[in-house]
Amino acid sequence: xxxxxxQQGTPGNLPSELSGFVGRGAELAEVARLLDxxxxxxxxxxxxxxxxxxALAAAGIAADTGQERYCDGVWLAxxxxxxxxALVAVTLAEALGLTDHTARPPRTVLAEHLAGRRLLLVLDGxxxxxxETAELVRELLRRCxxxxxxxxxxxxxxxxxxxxxxxxxxxxxxxxxLLAQRAAAAVPGFAVTAANRAVLAELCARLDGIPLAxxxxxxxxxxxxxxxxxxRLEDRFALLTGGARGVLPRHRALRTAIGWSHELCTAxxxxxxxxxxVFAGPFDLDAAEYVCAGPDLPVDCVLDLVDELLAxxxxxREETSAGVRxxxxxxxxxxxxxxxxxxxxxxxxxxxHRDWYLGLATWCELDWFSPRQEEVAALVEAALxxxxxxxxxxxxxxxxxxxxxYLAGTLWFFWAGCGRLSExxxxxxxxxxxxxxxxxxxxxxxxxLWVLGYVAALQGDPVAAMSALYECRDGAAQTGNAVxxxxxxxxxxxxxxxxxxxxxxAELLGAALERYRKAGELNSNVLMCQxxxxxxxxxxxxxxxxxxxxxxxxxxxxxxxxxxxKAYALYVLAYAALEAGGTxxxxxxxxxxxxINHAFRDLVxxxxxxxxxxxxxxxxxxxxxxxxxxxxAEPMWDGVGLQLFGSGYFNAPRLRCRERxxxxxxxxxxASCAEHGRTLPAQALVERALRGxxxxxxxxxxxxxxxxxxQPVRLRPLDQRA
Numbered sequence: 006x007x008x009x010x011x012q013q014g015t016p017g018n019l020p021s022e023l024s025g026f027v028g029r030g031a032e033l034a035e036v037a038r039l040l041d042x043x044x045x046x047x048x049x050x051x052x053x054x055x056x057x058x059x060a061l062a063a064a065g066i067a068a069d070t071g072q073e074r075y076c077d078g079v080w081l082a083x084x085x086x087x088x089x090x091a092l093v094a095v096t097l098a099e100a101l102g103l104t105d106h107t108a109r110p111p112r113t114v115l116a117e118h119l120a121g122r123r124l125l126l127v128l129d130g131x132x133x134x135x136x137e138t139a140e141l142v143r144e145l146l147r148r149c150x151x152x153x154x155x156x157x158x159x160x161x162x163x164x165x166x167x168x169x170x171x172x173x174x175x176x177x178x179x180x181x182x183l184l185a186q187r188a189a190a191a192v193p194g195f196a197v198t199a200a201n202r203a204v205l206a207e208l209c210a211r212l213d214g215i216p217l218a219x220x221x222x223x224x225x226x227x228x229x230x231x232x233x234x235x236x237r238l239e240d241r242f243a244l245l246t247g248g249a250r251g252v253l254p255r256h257r258a259l260r261t262a263i264g265w266s267h268e269l270c271t272a273x274x275x276x277x278x279x280x281x282x283v284f285a286g287p288f289d290l291d292a293a294e295y296v297c298a299g300p301d302l303p304v305d306c307v308l309d310l311v312d313e314l315l316a317x318x319x320x321x322r323e324e325t326s327a328g329v330r331x332x333x334x335x336x337x338x339x340x341x342x343x344x345x346x347x348x349x350x351x352x353x354x355x356x357x358h359r360d361w362y363l364g365l366a367t368w369c370e371l372d373w374f375s376p377r378q379e380e381v382a383a384l385v386e387a388a389l390x391x392x393x394x395x396x397x398x399x400x401x402x403x404x405x406x407x408x409x410x411y412l413a414g415t416l417w418f419f420w421a422g423c424g425r426l427s428e429x430x431x432x433x434x435x436x437x438x439x440x441x442x443x444x445x446x447x448x449x450x451x452x453x454l455w456v457l458g459y460v461a462a463l464q465g466d467p468v469a470a471m472s473a474l475y476e477c478r479d480g481a482a483q484t485g486n487a488v489x490x491x492x493x494x495x496x497x498x499x500x501x502x503x504x505x506x507x508x509x510x511a512e513l514l515g516a517a518l519e520r521y522r523k524a525g526e527l528n529s530n531v532l533m534c535q536x537x538x539x540x541x542x543x544x545x546x547x548x549x550x551x552x553x554x555x556x557x558x559x560x561x562x563x564x565x566x567x568x569x570x571k572a573y574a575l576y577v578l579a580y581a582a583l584e585a586g587g588t589x590x591x592x593x594x595x596x597x598x599x600x601i602n603h604a605f606r607d608l609v610x611x612x613x614x615x616x617x618x619x620x621x622x623x624x625x626x627x628x629x630x631x632x633x634x635x636x637x638a639e640p641m642w643d644g645v646g647l648q649l650f651g652s653g654y655f656n657a658p659r660l661r662c663r664e665r666x667x668x669x670x671x672x673x674x675x676a677s678c679a680e681h682g683r684t685l686p687a688q689a690l691v692e693r694a695l696r697g698x699x700x701x702x703x704x705x706x707x708x709x710x711x712x713x714x715x716q717p718v719r720l721r722p723l724d725q726r727a
């Protein structure tokens with residue numbers, strides 16, 4: 006999503022305005038006044054009245070004018086696509102750019118991140134999760150004194166201290182201005198004239214000035230005159246309000262607007278609208294064709310129908326890193342969902358939706374081991390709301406629990422390789438807990454178990470990891486599943502590696518590689534196993550064996566276009582180069598390693614590479630820059646996990662860098678440089694690391710007895726050195 010231009014130095018993720026914001030000056034001023042008086046302000050009102058646009062506009066003003074109050078930025082969290090209450094905190098963490106690999110609850114991660122910061126958090130679309138959102142907001146406001154929240158929803162959060170702004174439709178002059186602007190965008194050359202002003206004013210009045218209704222009406226002006234629109238609207242009002250006595254007028258007006266647009270659609274357009282309502286968030290044309298086509302809606306008609314829905318503003322077209330996507334406004338989607346239920350076809354469409362995303366995940370897992378890794382990562386990122394919905398569909402039916410296990414396990418590459426360990430752990434746990442054991446689907450359960458073991462090991466949760474992996478190993482032995490057995494042994498070796506048991510790790514990882522070869526398995530996991538074996542050897546001083554293994558992995562990765570595993574091979578090669586005194590070669594290797602890990606949001610690989618690069622920088626004679634990099638990397642460990650943080654082997658570069666740079670700088674200056682690094686955002690830290698040191702002049706002389714930069718470096722823990 007394009008980011009809204011924000012004054013330099015003000016972080017945030019507010020989206021750019023794609024169409025002009027019309028009027029609402031008094032309401033914007035009132036939001037600002039309320040934010041001066043309360044740390045929680047909620048804009049309430051009927052769907053389509055403009056709550057989201059007002060909140061975003063007010064947040065944009067705050068970002069431009071409130072740098073002191075909101076020095077840590079203005080951030081938007083969109084909750085309308087979230088269905089699982091447990092993911093509210095995860096979604097807020099994603100919106101803030103947090104990546105956490107620990108087993109800590111996401112709300113704890115959020116609270117700790119926000120505790121010392123001053124920012125404005127905008128929450129939009131929370132009404133279907135109001136209880137969970139209110140509970141989380143209460144806790145965050147209590148624990149984070151610098152936090153203010155601006156919420157937009159159909160009802161208040163009902164928390165102490167909350168100030169609500171009920172949002173009415175705009176005044177007639179603003180409604181007319183909005184309709185005129187949107188009509189001019191739809192019909193080039195359109196203008197308000199003396200001839201059409203009265204009709205347009207009546208149209209605004211009949212629609213109660215509700216922005217969504219006005220935008221839909223403007224879209225119809227492509228095909229109809231204002232008078233024709235007004236005439237058709239008259240009939241639709243009578244049709245759609247006759248049986249809804251006692252409902253607030255604005256509710257009737259919104260249903261009139263949506264229902265009127267629905268009535269103006271052809272039968273096939275209505276049918277596609279209803280069927281598209283099964284999607285959560287963005288979807289592409291291929292998905293729409295598979296899920297929605299049938300005997301009554303031929304697949305070769307879907308593109309034209311999508312185009313018509315776009316023209317009528319019932320769909321929104323978006324450019325994403327994964328390509329063109331379509332999205333329904335939530336109010337429009339809900340109206341279509343009601344029609345789908347009335348047709349009695351909702352269950353079948355949800356299953357087709359589930360099947361499409363099962364297939365998408367399967368294809369992405371296979372394509373992960375290819376030159377298209379970054380495309381796959383972007384594709385899964387764009388599809389995540391729908392993948393979540395597919396997981397929910399699987400897990401809602403105990404008879405289909407195996408499909409949920411398969412889907413959660415198949416996304417291992419996204420959980421582990423793209424910074425999503427916490428969410429992956431959530432779905433893996435859910436898919437396995439209380440699920441009936443289905444012998445005919447044992448393979449799906451075994452896959453979920455070894456992936457759970459992998460994720461838990463990286464989170465620093467050895468108890469959960471061992472439990473899952475032993476169950477997988479035993480189940481694989483009972484069912485004769487050689488591939489699952491290999492994965493179980495592999496991940497037990499990975500667990501030994503992060504637990505500092507290097508002899509055991511080498512034994513298990515070597516055995517897993519042999520099992521993989523016998524089973525004919527070759528993919529990113531298999532190559533990662535070889536890299537992890539190389540790590541175990543390198544940590545024990547067997548540099549030659551580690552180099553041979555990683556050079557082979559690097560060659561295979563370059564041949565296949567695989568980059569994620571290659572980054573870990575580069576890390577081990579850099580480690581070996583540094584131990585041999587090759588600081589220049591280590592920097593070259595680590596620069597590529599950091600670039601890849603950052604692109605994939607792989608926090609584990611990134612923090613390891615940054616700390617080794619910090620040591621290289623210190624050994625090159627730039628201790629101040631090394632301290633900055635080391636300080637910036639340290640907070641990342643909080644999201645990696647206690648097990649890795651407590652590892653003597655993985656921590657050795659960090660401790661060696663602190664020792665070297667501290668000796669050259671002195672304790673006070675080292676602490677100052679490291680503190681500066683801790684204040685840098687991840688993007689700025691990575692850019693600085695890739696740029697290299699800019700220090701000028703002669704580096705400080707090494708303390709008496711210190712090594713030269715080109716001498717070998719011992720990185721193993723002191724008690725492990727020969």
